[in-house]
Amino acid sequence: MATRDARLNPTAEKRSDHDCWLCARPLGRRVEWHHPVPKSRGGREVVPLHPICHRAIHASFSNAELERGLGSAAALRDHPALASFLRWIAGKPPDFHARTAGRRARR
Numbered sequence: 001m002a003t004r005d006a007r008l009n010p011t012a013e014k015r016s017d018h019d020c021w022l023c024a025r026p027l028g029r030r031v032e033w034h035h036p037v038p039k040s041r042g043g044r045e046v047v048p049l050h051p052i053c054h055r056a057i058h059a060s061f062s063n064a065e066l067e068r069g070l071g072s073a074a075a076l077r078d079h080p081a082l083a084s085f086l087r088w089i090a091g092k093p094p095d096f097h098a099r100t101a102g103r104r105a106r107r
Contacts, residue, residue, distance in 0.1 A: 021047035021073050022057065023086055028094030036071040038063040043071070052097060056085045 020027055021034065032054040037043030040063055049057075060081040061070055070076055077086060089096070 018048060020050045020053055022049055022053040022076060022082075023089050025050070025090070025092070026094050028096075030095065036066070036073075038066055041067040043067075047073075050089075050094065050096075052089065056082060056089075060085075 018027055019025060021036075027048055028050065030051050031048045032051050033046040034049045034054050034057065035043040035046055037045070057066075057076065060079075070079065076082055
């Protein structure tokens with residue numbers, strides 16, 4: 001999980017006018033890059049996310065779960081584990097930050 005500040009990363013700065021891959025809100029000053037299929041599982045593609053959206057994904061799902069069918073933004077948006085987060089974050093400004101709950105219990 002690489003965090004890049006747009007002031008230090010020209011690629012992130014160019015993308016700052018784009019939307020977050022997960023929540024579709026405009027990106028802010030800080031952009032994190034997410035592998036929809038985890039890098040540890042052979043994923044190569046990266047997509048831009050708000051830091052809070054990136055944390056919400058990894059707090060809700062393991063890499064194995066992401067690999068098994070949650071590798072698209074649509075699949076994540078439709079999953080009940082992120083539905084309330086996405087409703088809550090929808091009205092927040094791009095650089096909004098809040099503490100993310102820890103990883104969910106694994107069975």
